Amino acid sequence: MFDRLLIANRGEIALRIIRACRELGVASVAVYSAADAGAPHVSAADAAEPVGSAGPGGYLDVGAIVDAAKRSGAAAVHPGYGFLAENPLFPAACSDAGLTFIGPTAEAIERMGSKVEARRHAVAAGLPVVPGETPEQDAASMKEAAARLGYPLLVKATAGGGGKGMRVVRTPGALPAALNAARHEAEAAFGDGTLYLEHLLDRPRHVEVQVLGDAHGGAIHLFERDCSVQRRHQKVVEESPSPALSPALRDRMGAAAAALARHIGYRSAGTVEFLLEGSGEEARFYFLEMNTRLQVEHPVTEAVLGVDLVQAQLRIAAGEPLPWRQEDLRQRGHAIECRIYAEDPESSFLPQAGMLRVYREPRAPGIRVDSGVVEGGEVSVHYDPLLAKLIACAETREGARRRAVAALRQYAVLGIKTNIPFLVRVLEHEAFREGTIDTGFLDGPGAALAAPAPPDAARLRAAAAAVAAHAPGRGTAATASAATAYDPWTALGNWGRTLTKAR
Amino acid sequence: MRSGIFTVSSGDETLRLTISAEGDVRVEPGQTSLRVATAGPDTYRVTDGRCSWMVTVAGDGDERQAFVDGEVFTLDARAGEATPRRSKAHAELLAAPMPAKVTGILVEPGDTVSRGDLLITLEAMKMELPLHAPRDGTVASISCQVGELVQPGVRLLELSS
Numbered sequence A: 001m002f003d004r005l006l007i008a009n010r011g012e013i014a015l016r017i018i019r020a021c022r023e024l025g026v027a028s029v030a031v032y033s034a035a036d037a038g039a040p041h042v043s044a045a046d047a048a049e050p051v052g053s054a055g056p057g058g059y060l061d062v063g064a065i066v067d068a069a070k071r072s073g074a075a076a077v078h079p080g081y082g083f084l085a086e087n088p089l090f091p092a093a094c095s096d097a098g099l100t101f102i103g104p105t106a107e108a109i110e111r112m113g114s115k116v117e118a119r120r121h122a123v124a125a126g127l128p129v130v131p132g133e134t135p136e137q138d139a140a141s142m143k144e145a146a147a148r149l150g151y152p153l154l155v156k157a158t159a160g161g162g163g164k165g166m167r168v169v170r171t172p173g174a175l176p177a178a179l180n181a182a183r184h185e186a187e188a189a190f191g192d193g194t195l196y197l198e199h200l201l202d203r204p205r206h207v208e209v210q211v212l213g214d215a216h217g218g219a220i221h222l223f224e225r226d227c228s229v230q231r232r233h234q235k236v237v238e239e240s241p242s243p244a245l246s247p248a249l250r251d252r253m254g255a256a257a258a259a260l261a262r263h264i265g266y267r268s269a270g271t272v273e274f275l276l277e278g279s280g281e282e283a284r285f286y287f288l289e290m291n292t293r294l295q296v297e298h299p300v301t302e303a304v305l306g307v308d309l310v311q312a313q314l315r316i317a318a319g320e321p322l323p324w325r326q327e328d329l330r331q332r333g334h335a336i337e338c339r340i341y342a343e344d345p346e347s348s349f350l351p352q353a354g355m356l357r358v359y360r361e362p363r364a365p366g367i368r369v370d371s372g373v374v375e376g377g378e379v380s381v382h383y384d385p386l387l388a389k390l391i392a393c394a395e396t397r398e399g400a401r402r403r404a405v406a407a408l409r410q411y412a413v414l415g416i417k418t419n420i421p422f423l424v425r426v427l428e429h430e431a432f433r434e435g436t437i438d439t440g441f442l443d444g445p446g447a448a449l450a451a452p453a454p455p456d457a458a459r460l461r462a463a464a465a466a467v468a469a470h471a472p473g474r475g476t477a478a479t480a481s482a483a484t485a486y487d488p489w490t491a492l493g494n495w496g497r498t499l500t501k502a503r
Numbered sequence B: 001m002r003s004g005i006f007t008v009s010s011g012d013e014t015l016r017l018t019i020s021a022e023g024d025v026r027v028e029p030g031q032t033s034l035r036v037a038t039a040g041p042d043t044y045r046v047t048d049g050r051c052s053w054m055v056t057v058a059g060d061g062d063e064r065q066a067f068v069d070g071e072v073f074t075l076d077a078r079a080g081e082a083t084p085r086r087s088k089a090h091a092e093l094l095a096a097p098m099p100a101k102v103t104g105i106l107v108e109p110g111d112t113v114s115r116g117d118l119l120i121t122l123e124a125m126k127m128e129l130p131l132h133a134p135r136d137g138t139v140a141s142i143s144c145q146v147g148e149l150v151q152p153g154v155r156l157l158e159l160s161s
Helices: A011-024 A040-044 A062-072 A089-096 A106-113 A115-124 A139-149 A172-190 A247-263 A298-305 A309-317 A397-408 A420-428 A430-434 A457-469 A480-486 A495-502
Strands: A004-007 A027-032 A047-050 A076-078 A153-157 A167-169 A195-199 A205-213 A219-231 A234-240 A268-277 A284-291 A334-341 A358-360 A367-371 A386-394 A412-414 B004-010 B013-019 B024-028 B032-040 B043-047 B052-058 B063-068 B071-079 B091-095 B100-105 B118-124 B127-132 B137-142 B155-160
Touching: A004 A011, A004 A062, A011 A027, A011 A040, A011 A309, A011 A367, A011 A386, A027 A040, A027 A062, A047 A062, A062 A076, A062 A089, A076 A309, A089 A106, A106 A115, A106 A284, A115 A247, A115 A284, A139 A172, A139 A195, A153 A172, A167 A172, A172 A195, A205 A247, A205 A284, A205 A309, A219 A247, A219 A298, A234 A298, A234 A420, A247 A268, A247 A284, A268 A309, A298 A309, A298 A334, A298 A367, A298 A386, A334 A397, A334 A420, A358 B052, A386 A397, A397 A420, A397 A430, A412 B052, A412 B063, A420 A430, A420 B071, A457 B004, A457 B013, A457 B024, A457 B032, A457 B043, A457 B052, A457 B063, A457 B071, B118 B155
Parallel strands: A004 A027, A004 A076, A027 A047
Antiparallel strands: A153 A167, A153 A195, A205 A219, A205 A268, A219 A234, A234 A334, A268 A284, A334 A386, A358 A412, A367 A386, B004 B013, B004 B071, B013 B024, B024 B032, B032 B043, B043 B052, B052 B063, B063 B071, B091 B155, B100 B118, B118 B127, B137 B155
């Protein structure tokens, strides 16, 4: 195992990786931009290196991060998700500098990063794919290709991800505008405006399969996550098992995902995403894309399988074989993850920035919160508005749902707006209770959930009594210094460092 | 904890509260009796004898926020019986939530708009950010231009009723 590992990320995922390092006795090195000098991931790590000014720049700077790793004496680099996690230049630069990259090979990232090539490999591995093509990019060829596929259809960026550069087109007349908008977005986000056209499935669900491969040719799947609760192609709630899969279909999808991982010689954790049309025995699944990194929603899999995916990634990168055999893995119970975003559902889900005057995470049996913020901390406009993830697990789906709702109702955040009230409304909605939500739900029939219900009169009176009685200044924790006192890593003092030295 | 007479308003609703030094609360209208006690930093336990709520509060001026059971209330709380200011709902300012570029202005001063109508589009962090009308009203003024970089909190458009 490595002595020292650098984490090329920030926020909750950096803290998640630091936790895994601590458990394995690996010293952790954080990187930070000027805006993040006092951020929780910096205090949690054993050491930290600056990588640039405020803004995302430093976290995207391959050279600066490789330099920081060498300066700090790290032997390995974990990219987390986002930023450099799917940039094939990063593992290549790491290997040139003699650093181990925690993730797949640059070739695997490159192959799966292009929608066209990924699709080719999926077909070769025997996976079903959605009908689609990448025509010549001129208007006439695009129009002809669209006519061949039929409407409605989906325009996608070949270099894309995260919903950027994606448009639904329902009529031929809407095609030119959609192509222009998608190309503009794709160029801005990925520096590549190449577009791809695809048949649009009828109310599909998004079901993805976690895979894990080692450097010795081994590959297994770790069952599915259902991420159908999406808003404009951004996942909001994820769960496992999927309420839409029959046992036979689950086996087939798992086997298909593992076959793709084996086919491309995949190493480390990855996710094979599928769209599912229909349900039960009638359902059909299609390969969508493969994400060559750890996913935001990986805790859902960890909760139902009782595994630690980040530790598995570290072991695999250190040359160890897969920690589990396929037959050792069984789904137990049910897990639901809610993404806590700094955004205002009542104003088109606009990202919010400002100080977290109150930030109190719930604690209860079966509740895990992965977060990257503390009370009194600033949420900056420079980065992703994801504050935290709340994962509830219980023996049944309904048990996990109730547990998640109860925990969200105790998740007090004030100072900036969050989607917590919206998440409660989603989880309490009949369609979620019944497990029938498809990927179009939140943008279609569920769009009204963005607006709050009329306030409950009793709750409003209780709130009025508390705000009137509240005497600020006494027992108020909403200052930066008070927030530091609540930070367990600060309270830990030099203990973390001592542990590392003693190892 | 404070005691005395308070006027608390939320949107169109105004409540008059009398809080004793022991934390007994009388709420009017409705003649509701509650009891409030400190339960932790910024946190109060409020009960009506049958149900109880944990309420977390932020804000040191008149405008305060309360978190109860997964809901957030923004309330104006004033000591005494003073009539609260005219509700802010009558003239509403639309502002950017973050530094952003104005990419489109879809209305003109004098236009009548309905709740939910798209008024202005912004772009920030490679995302399109639409600004919708929070309610029905008339566009009183527009104080931005297409292509302009705007800072958060600065008025872009004023809506009157």
